[in-house]
Amino acid sequence: MTAAVETRRLSKRFGKVAALDGLDLRVEAGSVHGFLGPNGAGKTTTLRILLGMLRADSGTASVLGLDPLADVVALHSRIAYVPGDVTLWPNLTGGEVIDVLARLHGGGTDRGPWLERFELDPSKKCRTYSKGNRQKVALVAAFAADAELLILDEPTSGLDPLIEQAFAGAVREARDAGRTIVLSSHMLSEVELLCDWVSIIRNGRLVDSAALSDLRGAHHTDITAELDRVPEIALPGVEVLGTTGYTVRLRVEPGSLNPLLVLLTQAGCRTIQSSPPSLEDVFLAHYADPEATK
Amino acid sequence: MKQLVRLHLRRDRWQLLAWVLFVGLLPTLMAVSTRQGYPDQATMDAFAQQSMANASEVALRGPVFAVSVGGLVAWTVASSGSLVSAVIAVLMAVRYVRSDEAAGRTELLRSQPVGRRDVLIAALAVPGGCAVAIGLVVFAGLAATGLPVAGSLLLGLVLMGSTLFFTGLGAVAAELSTSAGLARGLAFAALGVLFVIAAAGDATHSALVWFSPFGWARYAQAFAADRFWVPLLPVVTAALLAWVAITLDGVRDLGTGVLPSRPGRSVAASWLNGPLTLAWRLGRGSLLGWSIGLGLLGVLMGSTMTNLDAQLDSAAFRDFAARHGGGSVGEVFFLFVLYVLGQVASAAALATVLSLRTHEADGLAEPVLAQPVTRGRWVASQVVMAAATGIGILAALAAGAALTSGKPALAFVTLAYVPSLLLIVGLATALVGWAPRAAVAVSWAVLAALLLADLLGEFALVPPDVVAAISPYAATFRAIVGSGLPLVAAGLTVAAAALAALGIVGLRRRDLQLG
Numbered sequence: 074m075t076a077a078v079e080t081r082r083l084s085k086r087f088g089k090v091a092a093l094d095g096l097d098l099r100v101e102a103g104s105v106h107g108f109l110g111p112n113g114a115g116k117t118t119t120l121r122i123l124l125g126m127l128r129a130d131s132g133t134a135s136v137l138g139l140d141p142l143a144d145v146v147a148l149h150s151r152i153a154y155v156p157g158d159v160t161l162w163p164n165l166t167g168g169e170v171i172d173v174l175a176r177l178h179g180g181g182t183d184r185g186p187w188l189e190r191f192e193l194d195p196s197k198k199c200r201t202y203s204k205g206n207r208q209k210v211a212l213v214a215a216f217a218a219d220a221e222l223l224i225l226d227e228p229t230s231g232l233d234p235l236i237e238q239a240f241a242g243a244v245r246e247a248r249d250a251g252r253t254i255v256l257s258s259h260m261l262s263e264v265e266l267l268c269d270w271v272s273i274i275r276n277g278r279l280v281d282s283a284a285l286s287d288l289r290g291a292h293h294t295d296i297t298a299e300l301d302r303v304p305e306i307a308l309p310g311v312e313v314l315g316t317t318g319y320t321v322r323l324r325v326e327p328g329s330l331n332p333l334l335v336l337l338t339q340a341g342c343r344t345i346q347s348s349p350p351s352l353e354d355v356f357l358a359h360y361a362d363p364e365a366t367k
Numbered sequence: 368m369k370q371l372v373r374l375h376l377r378r379d380r381w382q383l384l385a386w387v388l389f390v391g392l393l394p395t396l397m398a399v400s401t402r403q404g405y406p407d408q409a410t411m412d413a414f415a416q417q418s419m420a421n422a423s424e425v426a427l428r429g430p431v432f433a434v435s436v437g438g439l440v441a442w443t444v445a446s447s448g449s450l451v452s453a454v455i456a457v458l459m460a461v462r463y464v465r466s467d468e469a470a471g472r473t474e475l476l477r478s479q480p481v482g483r484r485d486v487l488i489a490a491l492a493v494p495g496g497c498a499v500a501i502g503l504v505v506f507a508g509l510a511a512t513g514l515p516v517a518g519s520l521l522l523g524l525v526l527m528g529s530t531l532f533f534t535g536l537g538a539v540a541a542e543l544s545t546s547a548g549l550a551r552g553l554a555f556a557a558l559g560v561l562f563v564i565a566a567a568g569d570a571t572h573s574a575l576v577w578f579s580p581f582g583w584a585r586y587a588q589a590f591a592a593d594r595f596w597v598p599l600l601p602v603v604t605a606a607l608l609a610w611v612a613i614t615l616d617g618v619r620d621l622g623t624g625v626l627p628s629r630p631g632r633s634v635a636a637s638w639l640n641g642p643l644t645l646a647w648r649l650g651r652g653s654l655l656g657w658s659i660g661l662g663l664l665g666v667l668m669g670s671t672m673t674n675l676d677a678q679l680d681s682a683a684f685r686d687f688a689a690r691h692g693g694g695s696v697g698e699v700f701f702l703f704v705l706y707v708l709g710q711v712a713s714a715a716a717l718a719t720v721l722s723l724r725t726h727e728a729d730g731l732a733e734p735v736l737a738q739p740v741t742r743g744r745w746v747a748s749q750v751v752m753a754a755a756t757g758i759g760i761l762a763a764l765a766a767g768a769a770l771t772s773g774k775p776a777l778a779f780v781t782l783a784y785v786p787s788l789l790l791i792v793g794l795a796t797a798l799v800g801w802a803p804r805a806a807v808a809v810s811w812a813v814l815a816a817l818l819l820a821d822l823l824g825e826f827a828l829v830p831p832d833v834v835a836a837i838s839p840y841a842a843t844f845r846a847i848v849g850s851g852l853p854l855v856a857a858g859l860t861v862a863a864a865a866l867a868a869l870g871i872v873g874l875r876r877r878d879l880q881l882g
Contacts (some may be wrong), residue, residue: 110403124737126879146739154737160730162649163546164468170734172635173645177738195633200469200546211734 077253083132094277107268108257115277116257153220161199168195175212205231301341371489391504423703426566429585437590440710442508449529463490494534502527528601535608542615545624626778644750658763665767672697709784739847757788786859793866800873
């Protein structure tokens with residue numbers, strides 16, 4: 074596969090603060106790539122370097138095979154971007170902004186269906202839009218543009234659940250059409266729902282980057298089982314979280330799942346619930362342990 | 368309430384302090400320099416006589432009521448100082464009332480257990496308090512230089528009154544409109560009208576002066592008749608304006624204005640397709656507003672010129688005109704007013720070019736620069752729009768004056784200020800490129816310093832040669848009444864272009880400093 078975005082040892086300081094500290098990031102073309110991290114992790118800084126608005130102190134970045142600083146025009150005509158904090162010209166209407174951005178981009182305007190999907194009234198002055206509505210203006214402009222790569226910085230903040238669904242549909246369609254989407258977020262559910270691949274960043278460094286399936290597989294499953302009798306559970310890779318009467322709660326590593334199930338069956342299993350690890354657990358595990366960044 | 372006032376004071380302590388000290392110490396500064404520049408009665412008499420022979424001086428400052436140090440200080444600063452303080456008072460009132468509301472800060476405050484009115488009253492109390500402080504500083508400073516106590520106190524009250532009046536005016540404008548920009552526009556339009564009323568009143572020796580706070584400032588006659596009841600006029604009207612603002616605030620919803628916000632067109636006009644046309648779309652309101660204003664002023668000056676020639680046809684003024692390049696007295700009058708209006712047009716152009724920096728900081732640059740638009744093109748578009756704004760305003764003034772007076776030369780001398788204006792635009796561009804955080808403050812400070820230098824040069828407190836060397840406006844004025852205009856104009860234009868190019872280079876090599 075080819076990389077739509079590739080950075081090597083990307084570093085950026087703002088005064089004394091190191092925003093990025095040797096970030097290696099690779100986004101496969103045609104994927105939906107989740108870029109996860111807490112506030113201040115360096116997500117927006119990375120995206121702005123990819124757009125050529127900031128220049129890295131050291132390291133290299135390549136986007137669609139181009140240099141973000143040198144090839145601004147060629148690159149940006151293939152990219153659509155939604156900033157994290159959408160500010161719009163207060164005295165222009167939403168419709169005007171969408172048209173202007175589309176024309177700057179150089180593509181035609183096929184905004185009609187997008188306005189409907191995102192339920193946006195284009196005749197209102199941007200001054201009167203709420204945060205969610207400003208976000209919708211930027212999203213309509215981004216999706217209506219004929220871009221190979223969509224860079225979306227926390228795109229669903231401020232959207233209501235219905236519009237969030239419309240957004241999810243739009244992302245899937247874009248992927249099916251062969252576009253690449255980079256989506257930064259600190260909302261785990263959103264990344265879980267939409268992304269094929271996840272990169273986790275903390276303190277300006279890559280913590281983990283894996284296919285969503287691999288990220289899950291690398292971690293545990295939580296099991297709650299009601300048994301006829303409570304056996305001695307001393308299997309490697311299984312942690313007993315608690316026992317209440319005949320009910321046990323367990324956390325199990327993938328490799329230990331089979332022997333555990335055998336044990337549970339022998340103990341007379343009446344009910345069993347298993348929950349796959351939520352991305353939240355993965356995420357928190359990475360942050361709870363500073364060693365994980367090493 | 369006390370907390371709210373403290374919040375504003377904490378947030379803007381340096382701006383507020385600079386305002387109080389600058390306006391407050393201006394009269395003291397003038398008193399000290401007047402003593403040095405005009406050491407005896409004879410030189411003061413000569414200065415006053417010359418000034419009164421100049422119709423533009425009379426219109427802009429009113430008559431000299433007493434030829435003494437105090438009298439001359441009052442004449443210089445009562446109206447002009449009020450004008451400066453009025454502009455700041457409007458900016459501050461709009462900032463605390465409307466900008467805070469538009470940015471959502473007011474919403475945050477109102478959700479706290481504070482009274483509905485308290486937010487507005489605190490917003491007015493801060494500039495109001497500054498007005499009182501200005502009055503005290505004026506009084507203390509003047510009295511300390513040994514001027515009569517009564518006159519010192521009265522001049523302090525005059526500047527306090529004007530500041531209070533325009534704080535109230537700014538608050539009413541902020542209540543009326545939904546956007547801070549429109550509120551400032553409304554308030555400055557009113558300010559301009561009030562100033563013109565006072566100028567017209569003094570130029571025609573009519574009672575019109577009593578319909579303007581600038582007239583009140585003049586006719587309090589500090590250090591002459593000392594009419595202590597006159598400052599009551601601005602104070603009472605300020606209270607009235609504050610009451611109007613509070614009433615309007617009570618009847619409207621948070622986030623709205625009294626003037627409704629209408630829906631606009633849902634599809635952009637077909638010409639709106641690039642950074643240049645976008646800059647035009649965003650800046651055309653300012654260009655249009657200023658052009659109409661200065662165009663009308665041009666019409667007014669052009670159409671009264673022949674009349675003025677007859678009215679001012681005194682020996683003293685003919686002598687004055689001859690020393691300033693000849694021409695009819697009306698034309699010389701026009702030249703003097705033009706000198707200031709060139710700076711007004713520059714201010715409009717400066718505001719336009721500085722939106723490069725404000726848009727960079729508030730996030731409006733980001734969506735444009737994420738499109739296939741180079742930074743150079745983005746900067747160049749805004750610079751072109753700024754130049755067009757300044758040139759358009761001067762062209763409107765030139766057309767108004769030349770067409771109604773039938774003297775095409777007036778258009779020529781008006782447009783002679785275009786290179787000066789371009790230099791200011793170029794300087795601001797260079798600052799945005801290389802010193803983005805300081806660019807806005809430094810650019811305005813430079814324009815203000817040039818105004819001050821021109822003022823000091825005009826009173827010969829700084830040698831005119833020095834002023835001409837640092838101020839493009841003074842250099843242009845000299846070249847108009849003297850010679851060498853093509854050279855000065857070409858030099859200024861080349862310098863402006865070089866500075867703008869330097870700014871583009873700077874902006875291309877630095878990081879964008881996004882909010």
